[in-house]
Amino acid sequence: MQQWLEFAVRGLVDRPDAVSVTPVDREGTMHFELRLHPSDVGKVIGRQGATIQALRALLQVGAAKKGLRCSVDIVEEATVTGSR
Amino acid sequence: MPVNAPALTEEFLRLLGFDATVVAHPFDDGLLLEVQCEDAGRLIGSQGQVLGQLQYLINRMIYQADPDHPKVAIDAGGYRTKIREELTARARAAAEKVRRWGDVVELEPMNAFERYLIHQALKDDPTVETHSVEVEGTSKKAILLRPRR
Numbered sequence: 001m002q003q004w005l006e007f008a009v010r011g012l013v014d015r016p017d018a019v020s021v022t023p024v025d026r027e028g029t030m031h032f033e034l035r036l037h038p039s040d041v042g043k044v045i046g047r048q049g050a051t052i053q054a055l056r057a058l059l060q061v062g063a064a065k066k067g068l069r070c071s072v073d074i075v076e077e078a079t080v081t082g083s084r
Numbered sequence: 085m086p087v088n089a090p091a092l093t094e095e096f097l098r099l100l101g102f103d104a105t106v107v108a109h110p111f112d113d114g115l116l117l118e119v120q121c122e123d124a125g126r127l128i129g130s131q132g133q134v135l136g137q138l139q140y141l142i143n144r145m146i147y148q149a150d151p152d153h154p155k156v157a158i159d160a161g162g163y164r165t166k167i168r169e170e171l172t173a174r175a176r177a178a179a180e181k182v183r184r185w186g187d188v189v190e191l192e193p194m195n196a197f198e199r200y201l202i203h204q205a206l207k208d209d210p211t212v213e214t215h216s217v218e219v220e221g222t223s224k225k226a227i228l229l230r231p232r233r
Binding site for chain 2: 001003004007008011012013014046050051053054055057058061062064065066
């Protein structure tokens with residue numbers, strides 16, 4: 001599933017080189033941490049979350065077919081903006 | 085960068101665990117990608133929801149690779165054809181009701197693709213007109229049919 005996720009996300013962004021997918025086993029669920037170039041985060045979320053929703057839905061379909069449980073979240077690294 | 089839409093879709097599905105053959109047909113001004121695989125039901129989902137999301141993602145990927153590429157429609161297991169026939173029949177039946185009783189008929193909430201089919205089925209009907217109205221709590225809209233003045 002990791003390969004599929006990398007393929008799909010790299011096809012959606014301007015900076016495919018900055019895409020990384022880290023699998024984390026969470027009590028039987030394969031959870032994927034998705035890291036992106038900051039300028040691509042909006043693209044992968046999509047209008048009203050449409051893109052990330054579609055990615056999650058297809059991930060479920062592929063996982064169900066293979067008898068797995070999978071989930072994905074976008075991890076945004078904390079950025080220092082200087083003001084709060 | 086040119087993009088091979090059927091090959092992209094096949095690779096997408098292969099990595100997802102679906103051994104599929106994707107055949108492209110010309111369709112309206114664009115392309116219909118017909119997915120042939122054993123497990124088409126999983127790719128269609130309840131009320132075609134998964135199929136819609138697959139189509140959305142593939143179109144995003146195609147656009148990212150080549151903004152000039154036409155949009156694609158994706159079908160699996162003949163689902164879109166079946167829905168088209170069903171909805172066209174429902175649209176005609178509702179139009180008949182409007183003609184007979186002169187009342188406004190409201191169809192149940194539908195997604196954009198389904199509404200498009202209903203509007204298309206009735207656009208040349210001189211006796212009824214169709215409007216979509218928002219439905220609270222969903223992204224779907226309901227179509228109202230009323231006598232054309």
